[in-house]
């Protein structure tokens with residue numbers, strides 16, 4: 001008995017299997033365009049600078065457009081205009097500021113001091129007309145808080161390229177797509193400005209806060225941030 005017999009696999013040639021690509025590319029959905037990116041963001045707006053104000057915001061963002069946005073706020077300085085914006089910076093914290101950002105330690109966070117936290121303006125939420133950052137202090141086109149309250153809504157606001165948003169290119173330019181992608185990912189910060197620190201009923205230069213660091217033609221009370229919330 002041959003214990004060492006081996007099973008011979010006689011002479012079978014190795015089969016060569018050739019995989020032939022038929023050239024089928026990836027299946028393109030949506031007629032060859034990339035799929036729409038749509039998201040609904042909400043923000044709870046909390047007071048800054050002891051304003052006592054609060055609010056909520058909701059935004060429906062599709063691709064590079066805000067299809068609809070609503071802002072509701074209360075407890076603001078009555079009968080006064082309130083600049084409001086979406087802030088964002090590629091190199092910002094994408095958060096609301098705290099007293100840690102009060103770089104001159106005067107107890108107020110002015111708009112510029114808040115930029116490391118919330119970034120520059122990328123969308124200006126005016127009531128009519130242009131909504132690019134160029135309109136960020138056009139106080140005639142912002143909501144006025146009757147009795148300290150306002151409700152704002154607007155449709156079809158396009159994102160635009162914005163310089164100074166902290167991207168690596170020249171001037172820190174962010175493209176509309178880069179900025180919109182980040183806003184949809186929850187990095188935009190909604191800020192409402194304007195608070196009457198001393199409660200004398202108006203924004204004025206004679207109060208200790210003086211003129212705005214943004215525009216000497218406006219009192220600081222008109223531009224300091226009053227409420228803030230991250231759009232997530």
Ligand SMILES: [Cu+2]
Pocket residue numbers: 083084085086087121191192193
């Ligand atoms: Cu702002």
